[in-house]
Amino acid sequence: MKYPQLTEQSSTDDAPTRQRVALSLLEDGPSTAAELAERLAITAAAVRRHLDQLLTDGAVDARAERIRGARGRGRPARVFVITAAGRDAFEQAYDDLAASAMRFLATTGGDDAVRAFAKHRVADLETRYRPIVEAVPEHERAAALAAALSEDGFAATARTAPSGEQICQHHCPVAHVAEEFPQLCEAETEVFARLLGSHVQRLATIAHGDGICTTNIPHGPAPTSTPSRATQPGTSSPERTTK
16 A cells, blocks of 8 residues: 655655554544554654654645534644545545546436446445345444445444444545546445435535545434324324335
């Protein structure tokens, strides 16, 4: 696997550690220097030195940490995220040739052709993942799907959130193409819904500039529609529709 290129001022002795820092941001998502230091078991000072170089190289970017609830004293910690240039330093399954092919397909066949190709591309994933997902209890299926995605290089994790389970993909081999052709993301989302047997919602995508692709799987059944007023005596109850 390729890693972010070092500038001439970079020390080659530091390269392996710097690569670990960049890879951690790619696989684990936006992180503070303290989180990186703990995760990689190196000093915070060393992490900051590598982050400074990665910032200079354009491989990472820094943002202010979002504070939820009461804010403490001092400035919020900086959160570091991998940039598009940083992702380019890692192997990508699709390049400019793929984008050119998709543009040709869109020109000659229109949106329907692009959509059909997107569904064809993820059909194999659905076939391979289905027995893996269906082999575990329902409450473990998001984690099983995330593990299967990781095996295919998506660096995916599953987590519990207030709104439901979430699958986070920290790497997307088609991010550059999906930026121009969101049908690729839409087809993948549809596969997730079928595999999990639930409505799912994409909250963020790498293709749209987010740090990770986040798919939310709501807890419980989908909401049902209810009549706006009580049924009058002598009339039948309206049918309740379920999504």
